[in-house]
Amino acid sequence: MVDPLDYTIGWICALETESDPNEYTLGRMGHHNVVIAVLSDGYGTSSAASVATHMIFSFLNIRIGLLVGIAGSSPSIQHDSRLGDVVVSTPGNGHNGVLPCDMCVAFQGQEFEIRRVLDAPPFQLLAAANGLRSQHDIQGRQLQQSIREILGRRPTLLT
Numbered sequence: 001m002v003d004p005l006d007y008t009i010g011w012i013c014a015l016e017t018e019s020d021p022n023e024y025t026l027g028r029m030g031h032h033n034v035v036i037a038v039l040s041d042g043y044g045t046s047s048a049a050s051v052a053t054h055m056i057f058s059f060l061n062i063r064i065g066l067l068v069g070i071a072g073s074s075p076s077i078q079h080d081s082r083l084g085d086v087v088v089s090t091p092g093n094g095h096n097g098v099l100p101c102d103m104c105v106a107f108q109g110q111e112f113e114i115r116r117v118l119d120a121p122p123f124q125l126l127a128a129a130n131g132l133r134s135q136h137d138i139q140g141r142q143l144q145q146s147i148r149e150i151l152g153r154r155p156t157l158l159t
Helices: 045-058 124-141 141-152
Strands: 007-015 027-031 032-038 064-070
Touching: 007 045, 032 045, 045 064
Parallel strands: 007 032, 007 064
Antiparallel strands: 027 032
16 A cells, blocks of 8 residues: 655646546656646646645645656857757746746747746755756766667667
8 A cells, every 4th residue: 555655755747648637647867756737627837736736735745746748948159958858947047946938938030038037946856956057067068878778678679
C-alpha cells in the first residue's frame, strides 16, 4: 500500500495525457518520491491552483511544487535551446525567475513586457539549478554523447 506521507514533490503538467487528468501518477526521481497530476479542464492559474490544492490535501508532505509546461516561447539560437529541451528559469535581469507567459505580453519585434511576477523559487531549487549550470559550464553540452550511449544500450531505437 502506498503511503501518501512518503511523497514530498508535487509535479503538475500543463498538457493532458491519454489518462484521466484527475488521476495521480506516483514515481521516483533520484531519491525523491514524486506525485504527478495533469491540469484539469484546460490551462490557466485557476486550474493549476485547483490541482495543487487537491494534491496537497491528498499528499500532506509535499514540500516543493513544480508546474511543468512546454515552454513554447523559449527556443533560441542565442541560448542553444530548442523544443524538447528542459528549460529552467532562474533569477536575473531584475526578476526572480518565475515569469508565467500569461503575465507577460510581447508585441511583434519587441521585448517581453513583464506585468507581474510570482514568488521566487525555494532556495533548494535555485541551488540545484546553479549546480546544473556549473556542471554544464564545466562539461559542456553532451547531447551527441548522450544519444550515442542511449543508442548503444537500445539499438532498436535506430529502426
